[in-house]
Amino acid sequence: MSRSGQPLDAFAAGLSEDVRATVADGAAATDAARRRAMETGGDSLADLRDTAAAIRQHALDHLDTYLAQAEASLTRSGARVHFAATAASAREQVTRILQEAGVRRLVKSKSMVAEEIGLAEHLTAAGTEVVESDLGELVVQLDGDRPSHIVKPIIHRRRDEIASTFRDHGLGDYDPDPESLTRRARAHLRRKFLAADASISGANFVSAESGRLVVVTNEGNNRFGAAAAPLHIAVVGIEKVVATDRDLSVLLALLARSATGQAITAYTEFMRGPRPPGRSSGPAAFHVVFYDGGRSRILGSEWREILRCIRCGACMNACPVYREASGHAYGGVYPGPVGAVLEPLLAADPDGYAERAGLAYASTLCGACGDVCPVKIPLPDLLVRHRVEATARHLDRARAGVPGTAAFSAVAARPGLWRLMLSLSGRLPAAWVERFAVGPLRRWLAQRTLPRLRGGAFRRWLRGSGGKDG
Amino acid sequence: MLMATCLCDTFFDDVAVSTVKVLRHAGCEVDFPRDQTCCGQPAYTAGDWPGFRRLVRRLVDVFAGDVPVVVPSGACAATLRHAAPQAFRDEPDLAAVEALAGRTWELCEFLVSGLGVRQWPGRLEARVSLHPGCHNWNTPVLDAARQLLDSVAGVERVEAEGPAECCGFGGVFSVAFPHVSGAMGRRRVAALMTSSPDLVVSPDVSCLMHQKGLARHDGKPFPAMHIAQLLNRALGES
């Protein structure tokens, strides 16, 4: 692989055919399920995407109002609300809440914000037992692996590998049957749920009007975790706020269909405070940590539409580059088109941006991501805006392997020179070009045959055929 | 006015010739402004917007007037319609760019929606697989291309395997991501050839150049042509 190339391409080139096929098949199957679910809804569902985009954009454009309203609503229902501007602050505040409550063991459901801030690793290092309760997250936790998809964390794993993982970690003998694997996870996690001193989750949405946090799972792991533990902490990005409960009907209908092809997720939980008096299960203490981590900066940038994202994963399922390269190729928390837009923006410092902005070139701009997005984020346009930024700021690392277009544009801006180059090229035998090609053209020709050079031929024909000019 | 595209100017004179013949057959007088070069898409996708704007401003001058501008490429048409207005969002000449975009047509779309062609004359016995080309999704171009193909006597349209996917060309993408681009292209070629069509056609020659380049490199048959060439061939022209 060329040293001057993009890391994502090198990663993809080194990917085993097994992993590639597992990822590609999994993503394609989910994309097909999404398409079926959206089609059965007829026109009303297609129109609903416009409404969903408007709901999210409205909430973001009034985030100052709605975030304050969400805080007040949550406080009224007995929740403790915290704010964290940075990842370090979020980790510190969660740690303090846990310490004050004497928590030693906790279960955690899937949360992209927790991944962003490295919460599980941080708490584990500080001596707390953290158990991932989503089946896929449990597998990557046991293995020291990383999720490769935001909805299906182990889309890159096959059953036999999972069976080996479970055997190696004392969850039973080797048995790759998916049902047996699930039963073993059930038995293992039941004990963990019941012994936990706290549960941690993210939230898919927050209603400003009522303060309700919406947490969706199919496994019921958040429901179990928050029913069994006496303390719950939700770590939530500030952009998750929407105006009213009623808005959620639109967003939930699209989230489930876009993520898995379901009409609704099996467990859709609305949480807003501690358990009522006289109840023995459910958290007695309920905390919400609103996390910024660059979101307010993005809100003021020309990538602000990305904050509409509801983390359904449809863009990665639809993306042919994701399917070819896998989520790990993106090297961050968010893979696929949304990751290629978001990862450079979430990097807190300018060096981080330069390092991650190359992801914006990891797209053919085919538009599949934008077409499936339930909140109509113009993902290809946002990718191009990163490319413009990387070019204007001369971020060579981000542009690694990307051919400069300046020379071509310079010729194309001078019609006389263009015609001269055309007629010269028309006299070059293709074999010479292939033999003496340098730089980008050489790389391109390494696996393709160049068509015959016919510079100027059309213009000559046109003159001969009585056409105007040429 | 015909915008022939830089690729046709450099490699695919036969596509440009077919386009002229098809347009003339449909009753058009074809004007080819000689100072045209390229729509600027490479600069747009690479992120060089100052360079892109320079080329688009030239297009506004070169294609001045009020007659339709027809281009045998959905990608180039999309560059003018979708990309250029974004790059000119904060520029004083946005209106001029939008005006040009507003009278720019992809060839199939021009024939069907612009000229009202319902039935393409002539005959061609062929099983044809259509590569839509990503820029044509959710645009009238794809419907027009299907409609034209289906109207040609003797043409039987066969479906490629699976949902239509990008072939991985993407201009600068194919250079910066050679592995992924090549793998996507090979998969697309295989999908298009599943039903063993006599011809693979597309409204975009750039996709075909990439796919054909891969297939020829691998020594695999890939009988691809631009849709203008098929329409021209149906007329009994070579």
Add this chain to the structure above:
Amino acid sequence: MADDRATIFAGVRHALDGRARAPRPSLPEQPATGRPAPGRTGGEAFLDSFRKAGGVVLDDGPSLGRWLAEQGEGAVYCDPAIASALVKPLEAAGLPVCTLFPRDDPDRVFAAITPATAAIAETGTLVLTDGETRDRLAAVATWVHVAVLDPGDVLPGLAASLAALPDDPNVVYVTGPSQTADVEGILIRGVHGPGVQACLPLAWRPEGDES
């Protein structure tokens, strides 16, 4: 931290300063696919979608007892609010019944019966609340969960349900059994929560109770 709060709000206000702000969109009355098939009432439409989501519909107390006896071994937890109507038929089927969930020995109980606050016809969803569920752990930790639903509590769609969510710290929409497709996309039921989700239509609220 107090400083963080001020920093975040200042950042948000700075980002929005002077910008045009998108208005609130009007929401469709019945956005998704929620209209019942012609000739079906709301209750029937709910049971149709509930079955489609993988749920089991039971007829009455005695058939509940007989069916449960085939589902597993051990005791059955019954929420105190509905115990008076159901303890007899359950015991008649030979099932030991408890009305306090044994948190320290949960595997002793294989099934839980709790009241549903409402249901949604569009999606086949049961709406459970803390207000009407004595022990939410019981409803999620057992292999079989039976929700007792008053047929008068069926709502047409998600929109209607979300427009009037109960004033409750915890509301959960349960649609079918607990499930996963994490392993190679293969659907498996009963991950952490119930592997079997059932519904017993029964007017369980005391007469005159309008809640």
